[in-house]
Amino acid sequence: MFSFIRSSNASFAIDLGTNNTLVYQPHKGIILEEPTSIAFDSKRRSFFECGESSKRMVGKNPKNIEIMQPLSKGAISNLTVAKAYIKEVIARISRKNFLKPHIVVSVPSDLNVMERNAVIEAGREGGAKSVQLIKDPLAAALGSHHAVEKPQGVLVLDVGAGVSDISLLSLGGIVMSKSLRMAGNDIDEAIIEYFKASKRVLISPLDAERIKHELGNLFKEEEKVLNVSVKNLITRLPETFYVSSLDVHQAILPIADKIVRLTHSMLSELPPVFAQDIYDRGIVLTGGSSMLKGLDAYLSSKLEIAVNPVENPLHNIILGAGRVIEEERYGSLLGA
Ligand SMILES: Nc1ncnc2c1ncn2[C@@H]1O[C@H](COP(=O)(O)OP(=O)(O)OP(=O)(O)O)[C@@H](O)[C@H]1O
Ligand SMILES: [Mg+2]
Structure with a gap:
């Protein structure tokens, strides 16, 4: 101890x-x-x-x-x-x-x-x-039982609420890392901005997060809708609004693409000695926002590498x- x-x-x-x-x-x-x-x-x-x-x-x-x-x-x-x-x-x-x-x-x-x-x-x-x-x-790597102390690369992508971080670990240390001060809270903000600009309604931050959890998906699926209380920005009055998953999909894509670019820039700069390890084992995906539906498959399809979500991303x-x-x-x- x-x-x-x-x-x-x-x-x-x-x-x-x-x-x-x-x-x-x-x-x-x-x-x-x-x-x-x-x-x-x-x-x-x-x-x-x-x-x-x-x-x-x-x-x-x-x-x-x-x-x-x-x-x-x-x-x-x-x-x-x-x-x-x-x-x-x-x-x-x-x-x-x-x-x-x-x-x-x-x-x-x-x-x-x-x-x-x-x-x-x-x-x-x-x-x-x-x-x-x-x-x-x-x-995060220790908490998901990856052997951080070994001379082998482990690539961890943590998408939390305020920060997205990708780090290459080996021998108990961080070999290199890149981060973006943009994550789950910015996805909520993107949802609010999208509906403000295209539908002229104001959604509260708590509802934006609920919409993200219930309708957010990086792949287009059959349309789902959610009933939300909003403020109509034209009449200035409250009203009930049906939020469509197809709009939510459009709203969240730009943030996901920024996370793809962050990950791509890390992969493109991986020291050659680690590249084989990483491409063999894939990326460890963690943080609460890793639960955004389709994020693992979206990253994997854009970057052509396995992306493995951890079992317990909040813990x-x-x-x-x-x-x-x-x-x-x-x-x-x-x-x-
Ligand atoms: N099912 C879900 N789908 C999408 N996002 C989710 C889901 N569950 C939680 N989240 C998001 O995960 C984020 C919280 O994650 P986490 O607890 O890892 O962040 P944090 O550690 O507080 O922030 P940071 O690490 O960035 O400082 C919130 O933005 C929350 O909306
Ligand atoms: Mg965190």
Whole structure:
């Protein structure tokens, strides 16, 4: 077991994602899975609810209550909010008499030094005794039982909410990676924009996400429709609107094509020594947005390579980060 866990302070792994936060406690498993969101009361000048309970307030909050997202596109966008959020998370997972916990936080591979330091500062000031970081693709590969420590290439494509990242792993490290600050939230935004421009109706972000889950498909199938409450931008009045899967297909294609281009640019720059490994084994596809219908087959058909979705795309990063604190041999994967 990794050395710091032998101390009396508890240890936790945290996947701090743009939309979702997960926490793993060694030998217990996932103990928290909540939206990365916190509510701020400007009258009392204090943060109060975080996670699901604050997300449920969206759209129903009075003026003095603001629902805030500490992360934007994978990075901390507001340090004060992030510290308050991590403090809430730590308070929830630590029993009152616990000493300050050690935490391992999983972060995107492309964060710059300032962004990485912001996570460490937020963790320390949020109440952690120590903060170590692990890069998302390494955690994702470990969480889906790929042998990252071997001298062979593993190519991981993580399409989350704010970031799409493709990384080549070998010998416990990242050989190269490319990322795009565009993922599931941008697909929701593309759906909103498409219906605004072509149908003159405004769809709420929550409905856009529901439409994506229920009708989103990168291949044209038989038409399906979904009944959604919208605002008519011509009459300015609310109305019920039938959203067609054929329109949703058109709306989401441009984002999928950007993910194809990101992946293509990685494949075209693969060091020759890894090319055989990668083309033999294919790409490991993870992240919540990997569940977008047809994404694996779309990538595979455009790039002529096998694309293998992981079994548990919302959990494999946290399970991998959990393995790092449970199994001493993976301690070397941690960075500052
Ligand atoms: N069935 C589904 N179809 C399409 N998208 C889905 C589905 N289920 C979840 N998603 C999307 O997955 C995204 C959340 O994924 P994930 O939890 O991996 O992101 P995150 O870790 O919070 O963000 P990031 O890694 O980019 O910082 C959301 O955009 C959500 O809409
Ligand atoms: Mg993520």
